[in-house]
Amino acid sequence: MTILEWQDQFPTDEACREYLFKQRWPEGFLCPQCQGQKYWTIQRSERTAPLYECTQCHHQTSVTAGTLFHRTKVALRVWFMAIFMVAVDKGGQSALTLSRELGLKYVTAWLLHHKIQQAMADRNGLYKLGGLLELDDAYFGGISHGSGKRGRGTDQDPVIVGVSLDAQGHPQHAFFEAVSDVTNETIAEVLDRRVESLGVWRTDGWAGYAAAAKTHHADHEITLSDDPEAPVVFHWVNILISNAKTFIDGTYHGRGRARRQLHLEEFAYRFNRRHFGTRLADRLLVACFTASPHPYRT
Numbered sequence: 001m002t003i004l005e006w007q008d009q010f011p012t013d014e015a016c017r018e019y020l021f022k023q024r025w026p027e028g029f030l031c032p033q034c035q036g037q038k039y040w041t042i043q044r045s046e047r048t049a050p051l052y053e054c055t056q057c058h059h060q061t062s063v064t065a066g067t068l069f070h071r072t073k074v075a076l077r078v079w080f081m082a083i084f085m086v087a088v089d090k091g092g093q094s095a096l097t098l099s100r101e102l103g104l105k106y107v108t109a110w111l112l113h114h115k116i117q118q119a120m121a122d123r124n125g126l127y128k129l130g131g132l133l134e135l136d137d138a139y140f141g142g143i144s145h146g147s148g149k150r151g152r153g154t155d156q157d158p159v160i161v162g163v164s165l166d167a168q169g170h171p172q173h174a175f176f177e178a179v180s181d182v183t184n185e186t187i188a189e190v191l192d193r194r195v196e197s198l199g200v201w202r203t204d205g206w207a208g209y210a211a212a213a214k215t216h217h218a219d220h221e222i223t224l225s226d227d228p229e230a231p232v233v234f235h236w237v238n239i240l241i242s243n244a245k246t247f248i249d250g251t252y253h254g255r256g257r258a259r260r261q262l263h264l265e266e267f268a269y270r271f272n273r274r275h276f277g278t279r280l281a282d283r284l285l286v287a288c289f290t291a292s293p294h295p296y297r298t
């Protein structure tokens with residue numbers, strides 16, 4: 001979908017609300033409390049979305065209740081356009097760009113972007129990688145106070161990265177997980193959530209992967225990092241790490257593990273859906289209205 005088609009589909013807040021109404025209740029209104037089908041519309045003000053009150057049990061709901069847009073003060077049309085922009089831009093849309101392009105205060109744009117990233121993270125969390133995997137840990141953040149040594153044992157921030165490959169060796173899906181360390185416990189916790197059991201795991205033999213491969217009954221193929229074959233074996237995971245670093249350095253300057261993780265989720269979300277083309281905006285919109293509200297806590 002092009003930006004013009006998107007604007008034609010969602011020209012007003014009203015059009016966005018109608019869209020959400022149809023997505024939420026494709027067969028017509030259904031009270032979430034008593035399954036009643038009749039409702040009154042309560043228009044509270046010009047700016048806010050109307051409430052729908054069930055005529056049977058008087059439960060009130062709205063099209064945005066329970067979605068990422070819950071209690072939002074930002075116009076739905078602006079939300080929808082932000083989602084489109086975040087979906088289609090390969091470099092990622094930083095809060096600064098959103099604020100400039102949509103005429104929003106920086107804090108508002110930042111919050112929108114943050115919430116859209118959380119919807120992406122929710123989606124990413126639904127899938128596990130399986131089959132043939134390249135697994136490694138990467139080190140983000142350039143500040144190393146010590147010897148200048150890079151990698152494990154330095155004070156750089158570790159990120160566990162996995163990519164699944166098809167039979168021809170082409171990359172399929174990827175995950176990134178910013179972690180505090182690469183101990184066996186941490187690696188086990190991450191891989192339990194991100195990776196299916198069985199399959200073939202290619203790693204550099206780090207103890208955490210060896211232990212997890214055992215519990216997951218995976219075939220563990222070890223190639224040490226100084227092996228001349230290593231660049232071939234870890235081709236895709238290396239490319240992904242390098243691209244993710246470019247993405248994060250180019251677009252964001254925030255630090256801290258939680259922020260870094262959300263940026264990585266955005267990168268992974270787009271990578272895993274790279275063949276969707278312009279349909280990605282529709283998919284991201286669905287991800288946003290099916291996502292939980294994610295109240296922002298400072």
Ligand SMILES: [Zn+2]
Nearest residue numbers: 031034054057
């Ligand atoms: Zn009801």
